[in-house]
Amino acid sequence: MNKAELTEYIKALDKESDAREGRQYVEVTVLPARLHELAGKIRENEELNFDFLVCITGMDYGQELGVVYHLRSTKHGHELVVKSRTADRQDPHLDSVTDIWKTADFLEREVYDLLGIKFTNHPDLRRLFLDKSWGFPLRKDYVDDINIVTK
Amino acid sequence: MEEQVINSVINEEEEYIINMGPQHPSTHGVLRLVVSLKGETVKNVEPHIGYIHRGIEKMCESITYQQIIHLTDRMDYLSAHINNEAVCLAVEKALEIEIPDRIKVIRTIMAELTRIQSHQLFWGTWGMDLGGLTCFFYGFRDREMILDIFEETCGSRMIVSYNCPGGLMYDIHPNFQKRVKDFIKYFRKTLPEYDQLLTGNVIFRERTIGIGRLSLEDAISYGITGPSGRASGFSCDIRKHEPYSAYDRVKFTEVLYSDGDTYHRYLARMQEMRESMDIIEQLIDNIPEGPYAVKMKPVIKLPEGEYYQKVETARGELGVYIVSDGNKNPYRVKFRSPNFVNLSVLNHIARDFKIADLVAIGGSLDLVIPDIDR
Numbered sequence: 001m002n003k004a005e006l007t008e009y010i011k012a013l014d015k016e017s018d019a020r021e022g023r024q025y026v027e028v029t030v031l032p033a034r035l036h037e038l039a040g041k042i043r044e045n046e047e048l049n050f051d052f053l054v055c056i057t058g059m060d061y062g063q064e065l066g067v068v069y070h071l072r073s074t075k076h077g078h079e080l081v082v083k084s085r086t087a088d089r090q091d092p093h094l095d096s097v098t099d100i101w102k103t104a105d106f107l108e109r110e111v112y113d114l115l116g117i118k119f120t121n122h123p124d125l126r127r128l129f130l131d132k133s134w135g136f137p138l139r140k141d142y143v144d145d146i147n148i149v150t151k
Numbered sequence: 152m153e154e155q156v157i158n159s160v161i162n163e164e165e166e167y168i169i170n171m172g173p174q175h176p177s178t179h180g181v182l183r184l185v186v187s188l189k190g191e192t193v194k195n196v197e198p199h200i201g202y203i204h205r206g207i208e209k210m211c212e213s214i215t216y217q218q219i220i221h222l223t224d225r226m227d228y229l230s231a232h233i234n235n236e237a238v239c240l241a242v243e244k245a246l247e248i249e250i251p252d253r254i255k256v257i258r259t260i261m262a263e264l265t266r267i268q269s270h271q272l273f274w275g276t277w278g279m280d281l282g283g284l285t286c287f288f289y290g291f292r293d294r295e296m297i298l299d300i301f302e303e304t305c306g307s308r309m310i311v312s313y314n315c316p317g318g319l320m321y322d323i324h325p326n327f328q329k330r331v332k333d334f335i336k337y338f339r340k341t342l343p344e345y346d347q348l349l350t351g352n353v354i355f356r357e358r359t360i361g362i363g364r365l366s367l368e369d370a371i372s373y374g375i376t377g378p379s380g381r382a383s384g385f386s387c388d389i390r391k392h393e394p395y396s397a398y399d400r401v402k403f404t405e406v407l408y409s410d411g412d413t414y415h416r417y418l419a420r421m422q423e424m425r426e427s428m429d430i431i432e433q434l435i436d437n438i439p440e441g442p443y444a445v446k447m448k449p450v451i452k453l454p455e456g457e458y459y460q461k462v463e464t465a466r467g468e469l470g471v472y473i474v475s476d477g478n479k480n481p482y483r484v485k486f487r488s489p490n491f492v493n494l495s496v497l498n499h500i501a502r503d504f505k506i507a508d509l510v511a512i513g514g515s516l517d518l519v520i521p522d523i524d525r
Contacts, residue, residue: 023456051371054461055470055487070459070470070487074371074385077392103374106495114208129201129524137209138483 001047001078009047010080014038025070027081035084036095042071042080043100049073050080053101058111060140061085065092065117086117096122114138166194169506173202177280177510180520184497184513191505196498204524211484216242216316216451219484224310226488227522229269230464232261235314237471240395241460242316245453245475252397253441254318256434259397260331261301261313263427267338268297269465270420270427277417277514278349281358286349293341296334300327316451318444331435335428342424350421359414363500363512366411373496377467377489378419379516383411389463401433413508413515420517450479466490466517490522 001009006026010019017038018029030038042050054070066085072078086092096119098104106128108119113128116136127134135142172183181202187195207222214222216238223234236258243250275290298308304324305311313320349355365375370383380387388405390398406422408415453475461470467489474483493516501512 024459053374054468055472055485057472057483057485059474059483068472070472074387101374102369102372102499103492103495106491110491129204137206 025079025081029083032084032086032094039097039100049075053103056107058115092117095120182520193501196501207525221312227519231311232265233464237462237469239314239316241458241471245458251441252439255397256438263430264297266427266465267424268294270424273517280514300330317447322443362413362508364412365500374492379416382408382415382419384409389461401430403430416515488522490518
């Protein structure tokens, strides 16, 4: 499927999500409550078959925190970007996709470690690189006490 | 008395925990594995990482694109050149700069030399982990020749920083082509020695065949790329599927096996060295004339947007995801590093094997720790 076909297909499959053609990939924005449902759908659907989760990127958009999923189908070769945002900076929660792609285990732990986004139903959500007492360094409002990060 | 001692030592029922690392020689870096054992059988492996976490992604947010190149060397230091290339390609794609053929060809040759030296190091150190000390000397002897070529052209041996957005830092040394050809001629002769020393060795085969098997479904689900994934039959070679630089003009085969055990992960790397030599041979006599760099503005500002570039390093898919807000510094940079993802499968494939096999299985994934920690 090319980009236009893929956009139309996802729009038809999931009417509530907002699919559009990006500069490089087709991008789908989905509400946090519907993230897990959409992920399951695009993984299981025979025509889409997104079985390879390439990477999960945690983002700090200023007001909101978000997660970007890069997906690929090993069977059909097409690629997709799924985005989800949450406005709650104090206690951000998103659904885990560990039961759909096993690679999400480590990738979600990394996002939790560096941005503090908690993943509901993750089997083992602990800090990965940093100590428990550390803040969340990839947030834009992170203040580094000993000024390693200066402009 | 004697009976009592035996009972207290061999208590098969009790599960006990040992720390492998962070200074264990077989991890080639600071990786700590907390291993739960029942007798000698591994029941759970839990990696503890972050000993050399430098926050490269955070540092990237406060520096310019030219400076990021030098940080990427420090991730997977054995694929330094290919890491540089990934960032350069992402920046060039964002700015829509057309790169002359000469640069593309030189980049490809250098990337393949990098791949060969990385696999040589893998062969040498992994052979040593499994008890063949000679492998270490053979591997490093031949790797030295490539590092000398790098030193002559790039000015440094491992952390090359030879790419820059828009081209290369300097032109190739006049001796470059001759030395590369000499090396290929030499290595074609010495590569069969590698097989004689290790591939056919009975002890080596006993320790690797059928150990740590990874199925194709799990390889895809865990996202295992590179030679480790291709040993399980996962066709994931970016050079084939989405050719960048000069890979669209060379003929080579994607090395695929279906067994997915430790032995085949090793074979995949051995075969890839041959493929890399084929690629270099096709290009080395046909380096086009032209400039070695495109003139760029001193301050690079990417247009607002998101850019994802993937390349095939010696260990798998490296993805560079840049989010730009139009400033001279990126808003967010994410490196999808192959080693970090490949590490996550270790618990799955090492479970129910013996503790001695854990060294073989861990080594066959060819992990580079600075790339895991970033």
